[in-house]
Amino acid sequence: MFKIRPFNSTDEEYARIVEINNALWPDELNTVENLRYEDEERNPTFFFKRLIIELDYPSLVVEEPGKIIGETWCGQDQWEYDPSRYFFGLHVDPQYGQLEYGQNSISTAVMAYLLNLLNNRRPKPKLLTTHCREDKTGRLNFLKEQGFTEEMRFQDSELDVTTFDPAPFLDRVRQVKSLGIEILTLPELKTRFDNWMEQLYELDMETARDEPTTGEFTPQPIEEYAKIFNHPAFLEDGWMIAVDGGQCVGGSDIWNNKADPQKLNTGFTRVRRSHRRKGIATALKLATIQYVQQRGATRIITNNEENNPMYQINVKLGFKPRPAWLEFHKELKVKEG
Ligand SMILES: CC(C)(COP(=O)(O)OP(=O)(O)OC[C@H]1O[C@@H](n2cnc3c(N)ncnc32)[C@H](O)[C@@H]1OP(=O)(O)O)[C@@H](O)C(=O)NCCC(=O)NCCS
Structure with a gap:
């Protein structure tokens, strides 16, 4: 139905993940230029990985195998550095929202993929952090089901x-x-x-x-x-x-x-x-x-x-x-x- 694969930093990938970002957050539009700069200038001392979620066979919803329908990323925060603390994020194209939660969903697959990836690192990860806007109930429910607890509130x-x-x-x-x-x-x-x-x-x-x-x-x-x-x-x-x-x-x-x-x-x-x-x-x-x-x-x-x-x-x-x-x-x- 979908697969998770490495991000290759192509123009096409950047354009598509920014398009997805802007469909999800029309009040917080981003640009390829910003994202590229942040990726290229990120200090390589600190771990960071961006991954693509794309449509794959076999599926009833596959009109375009290979179409990028989301991205996920995880890493260490250089400004709040702790070698065993990692953040993650996930964007799914709202047009494919039906794949985001539930059994065999993108969210479940991404969580398993990232935990596996991070578990191979030393020291082993002890804390996973993420941010969610308070009106995104699907994501809030998912995080609570996964055992995440709310620690801080940032008012926009x-x-x-x-x-x-x-x-x-x-x-x-x-x-x-x-x-x-x-x-x-x-x-x-x-x-x-x-x-x-x-x-x-x-x-x-x-x-x-x-x-x-x-x-x-x-x-x-x-x-x-x-x-x-x-x-x-x-x-x-x-x-x-x-x-x-x-x-x-x-x-x-x-x-x-x-x-x-x-x-x-x-x-x-x-x-x-x-x-x-x-x-x-x-x-x-x-x-x-x-x-x-x-x-x-x-x-x-x-x-x-x-x-x-x-x-x-x-x-x-x-x-x-x-x-x-x-x-x-x-x-x-x-x-x-
Ligand atoms: C937040 C910060 C910028 C405020 O700077 P500041 O120059 O002291 O603020 P002001 O003097 O303009 O404060 C105006 C009013 O805000 C309120 N206020 C400011 N700091 C306060 C504090 N620590 N506790 C309670 N009220 C406070 C008061 O009502 C104050 O008026 P008063 O001093 O006459 O009572 C400063 O404390 C700071 O640099 N904090 C660390 C960095 C930070 O968190 N920045 C904000 C994140 S973007």
Whole structure:
């Protein structure tokens, strides 16, 4: 009916898996360019595998044997590294949804395939993680049946910038300015500091460890970090940086969405511990909203762990919740040998 085979990185495969992604997630469109870049630049030190699910004989539903109807992937997270912790994901073309769950389904076959693959690795896998959007009941039921438990909730939210009123927040911006803190765009920062990338790297390595996650933050070398500045969705003038004297103390960045230019994404908003609760995050967010307005886009999409104070800052700014993403874990029994 279907088979699971290696991904060969062909143009045709990339085009098809992006088509499936976009049919599944019309609110979160992706591009071949983004996916290729992320695959090609992924640090090979960390395990990652992408696999194709395609129609196969014999089957009643086979009109086109060899047609790609889904993809699955699994790997280790370099930013939350643990050699025995793996994530996985699965996309099935909604037109073939009848094959996704139930007896002899794609989900069951993929789970067996991945567990077998990972069990051959050393050290043996101890934890399998995955994300599922809260409105995808078929997948939620499958994960629960498989023994996955919900560990963390990440709230998606979006702001309509066309109706955004900055007035209630302008006092906060004035307060930040009165402390001598400037908000610069990245092109402005570059003219100020030759070591702008080292500055941003240090800022991010300090602040990312305070972002709620289920694993422990793993700092990466600056060469790895530097790859974000060549990502196809990187927008140089969408980066707002808070500078206090000679030091970068905060930042918030907007990412492009070439598949849906009206909707831009917030990457990471962060403020050094020494500078928190002074209104800097609020001032940075205001600068990013103004940037998106000037660019002529209509919406900003973001995602925060539900108890992160950043989520309430976004709600106060007018971001409206969308369905949340849930992180699921399954402890794997390690058999010796
Ligand atoms: C979340 C974060 C960016 C907030 O930065 P900040 O500059 O301190 O935020 P602001 O000063 O603009 O806060 C505005 C309001 O939000 C609320 N708030 C901010 N941080 C809070 C906290 N830790 N606990 C409770 N409320 C908080 C308060 O109401 C605050 O106003 P107040 O200080 O007058 O009471 C910062 O804590 C941080 O860098 N955290 C680690 C990285 C992270 O998780 N980023 C978000 C993920 S994208």
